[in-house]
Amino acid sequence: MTGMTDSAFTRPARFSPEEWEARVQLAAAYRIFDHLGWTELIYNHISLRVPGPDAHFLINPFGLHYSEVCASNLVKVDADGAIVGHSDWPINPAGFTFHGAIHATLPDAHCVMHVHTTPTQAVCCLKDGLSFTNFYAAQLYGKIAYHEFEGITVHRDEGARILASAQGKPVLMLRNHGPVTIGFSLPQAFSLMWLFTRACEVQLATQSMGEATPIPVAVLEKCVRDSLNFDPKFGAGQDAFSALQRIVDRVDPTYRR
Incomplete structure (x- = not known):
């Protein structure tokens, strides 16, 4: 299968070209998460x-x-989480509780990501949360919000509270649970998740050795302004996502079917 591209996979007639393109991109993201070790059995979204x-x-x-996961078996749902059209699979009710609320309320929330990786969940469990004391965290200064733990996110009314907790920030830390990133595109949401993951990994490594050196607020603000991860002129993560997509294409391009 090495070297195969989307030309080797035919778009089913039931999907428009625009929807199929979105499906292929999202299926690639699931395979990239798997490649990076960001999976949690059959959970997360x-x-x-x-x-x-x-x-x-x-x-x-x-x-x-x-x-x-592949392009054709992704499930299409409406803002209430009801399946649109046919699907051989259900969706996890814990998944769309806050995804649906975010998508339905924020017009620029085109992609929402949630993981339970060990470093990100560990930092979400810390009383003080993310520490802006490393290169990656510095780029997220002013972009982090928190939501208090309410248990498993299966209750619809919590979706509104999660949305309120986000306060328009692109990274929401669900305390004792895990992070959520919200992007105007899938690559931008991925870029946020990658930054947050690296920030957490470095924070935990630093805390295991001693006290971190603080970064002045003015420098943090400068890092945010200078970060290419948020600038549409520089792709806002598209180049990095494309590089990873090329890797999964070489490994197993069947996500495109």
């Missing part, structure tokens, strides 16, 4: 808005590992 006038979104089929 990445959701993506379907291009067009309808408030429809794509999310992973509940029961499949990320390595099994």
